[in-house]
Amino acid sequence: MTATLQDPATYLARLGYRTPPPPTLETLQTLQLRHTSAFAFETIDTLLRRPVPVDLPTLERKLLGDGRGGYCFELNRLFLALLQHLGFEATALAGRVIEGDAPLARTHLLLLVKVDGEPYVVDVGFGGMVPTAPLRLHGEEPQATPHEPYRIVATADGYLLRTQVLGQWRELYTFDLQRQLDIDLEMGSWYVSTHPGSPFIGQLRAARTDGPQVRKTLRDGSFAIHRMGAPSERHELADAEAVLQVLQEEFGLRLPPGPALHDALQARLEATRAGG
Numbered sequence: 001m002t003a004t005l006q007d008p009a010t011y012l013a014r015l016g017y018r019t020p021p022p023p024t025l026e027t028l029q030t031l032q033l034r035h036t037s038a039f040a041f042e043t044i045d046t047l048l049r050r051p052v053p054v055d056l057p058t059l060e061r062k063l064l065g066d067g068r069g070g071y072c073f074e075l076n077r078l079f080l081a082l083l084q085h086l087g088f089e090a091t092a093l094a095g096r097v098i099e100g101d102a103p104l105a106r107t108h109l110l111l112l113v114k115v116d117g118e119p120y121v122v123d124v125g126f127g128g129m130v131p132t133a134p135l136r137l138h139g140e141e142p143q144a145t146p147h148e149p150y151r152i153v154a155t156a157d158g159y160l161l162r163t164q165v166l167g168q169w170r171e172l173y174t175f176d177l178q179r180q181l182d183i184d185l186e187m188g189s190w191y192v193s194t195h196p197g198s199p200f201i202g203q204l205r206a207a208r209t210d211g212p213q214v215r216k217t218l219r220d221g222s223f224a225i226h227r228m229g230a231p232s233e234r235h236e237l238a239d240a241e242a243v244l245q246v247l248q249e250e251f252g253l254r255l256p257p258g259p260a261l262h263d264a265l266q267a268r269l270e271a272t273r274a275g276g
Helices: 008-014 025-038 056-065 072-086 182-194 240-249 260-273
Strands: 089-097 108-115 118-122 150-154 159-165 168-175 205-209 214-219 222-227 233-236
Touching: 008 056, 008 072, 025 072, 025 108, 025 118, 025 205, 056 072, 072 089, 072 108, 072 182, 089 182, 108 168, 214 240, 240 260
Parallel strands: none
Antiparallel strands: 089 108, 089 168, 108 118, 150 159, 159 168, 205 214, 214 222, 222 233
């Protein structure tokens, strides 16, 4: 991956840095936690059935200039470039999300970052269950984060990431250590944003953390606030106007101009509530 950031200063400023920090584990921990709060996971473009390019100039324009968020191929791709700019040894990996019984394609992007020779799994793009701290690759014991604990378990084919939610361990995704190239990321994002079988097509998802211990999620018209160790606070939003307000006020998004988003949201809400 040879492309480099054009405006690292603006990116770092969004994460609370006036000057580039050193490539240490403490820096990586701070960056990951702040990133999950500063940049929302969101699928507005796939709701609108628009392809999602993942070249760095487009990502910088969208996330840094236009006030948007993105999904894993966008958030983790941009974060990868920032880490490499700061001097971290970081590479892209592919994961297979676990959801139901049917196997899904390997269409999740995550990162492997080495600090002082120790490999860590880093992910700022896994939606509502995004890890908020680097996770040691080796060793299967639970690892604390500012939110839920996580575990990485070795398997016959690679590794399995799990998290503990309300006392129950949940499987999130599998992955191996084969390095992904730019063309792999382009192909993965193209599939997720255009294939009719993609779970993102025509649907709205959004998520961000709100500091330690708090997560916010949105699934079409269902908005929830999750506080660690407590029941979730859920709100069913009445219409597209209410969803747009939540996207702006709770997820910090600057929305694309024009009526397309409002109309797609209203159609999605009506279809969902009619059982479609």
